[in-house]
Amino acid sequence: MDCEVCGKREAVAIAIVDGARLNVCETCLKFGRLEKKLFDENPERGFDSGQTELVLIDGYGRVLSAARLGKKMTVQDLCKKLNISERDIEKFESESLKPIEKIARKLERELNVKILVEE
Numbered sequence: 600m601d602c603e604v605c606g607k608r609e610a611v612a613i614a615i616v617d618g619a620r621l622n623v624c625e626t627c628l629k630f631g632r633l634e635k636k637l638f639d640e641n642p643e644r645g646f647d648s649g650q651t652e653l654v655l656i657d658g659y660g661r662v663l664s665a666a667r668l669g670k671k672m673t674v675q676d677l678c679k680k681l682n683i684s685e686r687d688i689e690k691f692e693s694e695s696l697k698p699i700e701k702i703a704r705k706l707e708r709e710l711n712v713k714i715l716v717e718e
């Protein structure tokens with residue numbers, strides 16, 4: 600659910616802003632009065648109530664490709680195992696695309712690496 604004030608970030612709470620009851624993100628919450636905290640409705644995202652944010656480490660692409668090569672796996676092997684397109688895997692390895700957390704977790708598990716850290 601998007602923030603109804605800025606529309607840019609995920610809403611984390613319901614707040615009264617200028618008399619209106621809106622879903623707001625962490626930033627826009629400051630403009631209103633907190634009415635109710637929203638719980639993560641989509642546990643697959645894995646973020647725990649916005650306390651910590653998971654970010655990809657610097658050089659995650661190199662880590663992924665080195666780990667894959669270390670396991671003597673081709674991009675195609677990985678693609679079949681994880682059900683991710685070859686193109687996406689190539690993009691992750693060249694860091695032109697960032698995997699979402701769910702995919703990053705799969706890659707971590709499969710390749711035995713750590714590419715997500717808490718900010």
Ligand SMILES: [Zn+2]
Pocket residue numbers: 602603604605606607608623624625626627
């Ligand atoms: Zn906002």
